Amino acid sequence: MIELQGLTKRFGEKVAVDHLTFTVRPGIVTGFLGPNGAGKSTTMRMMLGLDNPTAGDVRIDGKRYAELKEPLKEIGALLDAQAVHGGRTAYNHLLCLAQANRIPRSRVGEVLEAVGLTPVARKRPKGFSLGMGQRLGIAAALLGDPRILMFDEPVNGLDPEGIRWIRNLMQSLAAQGRTVFVSSHLMSEMALTAEHLVVIGQGKLLADTSMADFIARNSRSFVRVRTPEPERMRDVLAAAGIEARTAGDGSFEVTGSTAADLGELAARERLVLHELSPQQASLEEAFMGLTAQAVEYHAREAGEPPTPTAGAPVEQAPAWGEQWRREHGPERSGDGEGV
Incomplete structure (x- = not known):
């Protein structure tokens, strides 16, 4: 179990993580969501003792990460799959980690087999594809057979078979009673993998709830009814006091x-x-609806007028948008001729 209590991180004037309090429980896959710049990576780094919090605390099964004598046996993590020694083979990379944590050498071969990298065990990771690098990072996380696992964007670079494999792996680990915490921007995959969600925006906690409850609370659900007698259907619904729109x-x-x-x-x-x-x-x-006001980096949609120059008076904004529409609006094509 991972417990965060009032976790806060400041970088100068910027508050990257703002008094986060939540618990990641065993037995289920917990998804960690937030827009770019929300503070997810900083939060995960503080969980692993890679960044020191400005305030607050993180406990891994009741202990701070620095108090773990053999951390790989307690918590396995994939934060950066490229963080490997370029001169070591995949096998030796894992062997160094194993020896530093008093893990048997035999375990190296087991995790390489589990992630499908046995054929390239004696090759250097600098020649690996992005997907192969992800598999090696997952192997490192599994090396100590830990009760807690954290994955940051684990499906990056994986093909459809690999994505299905990591999904099944995380669900099977949770079914064994382990704590599984995963961050991803791939919403369709998260919907298939996670049972519980923790959502943050601009460093603050926005939601800590089940997947089903999150979608129900942050989206509109309805029943679509289609009939060859729409006028009569409208009257029947109105008579029953049922709200409907066409x-x-x-x-x-x-x-x-x-x-x-x-x-x-x-x-x-x-x-x-x-x-x-x-x-x-x-x-x-549902995610877009909840986090719309917490997006730090917002790209302009096609057809949307640009934001006025920084420092321009607010009253100039309508004129700025109108000028842009005259020059670039849908009534004009790219070569200046009318459509």
């Missing part, structure tokens, strides 16, 4: 009622339905 394709988006209730209502009224389907936002949509 979508662009003529279907209804109904909130506050389940698909089962709507199906029974339609059956009682002898209404033909062509579609009755519950709709729920993806993890990505």
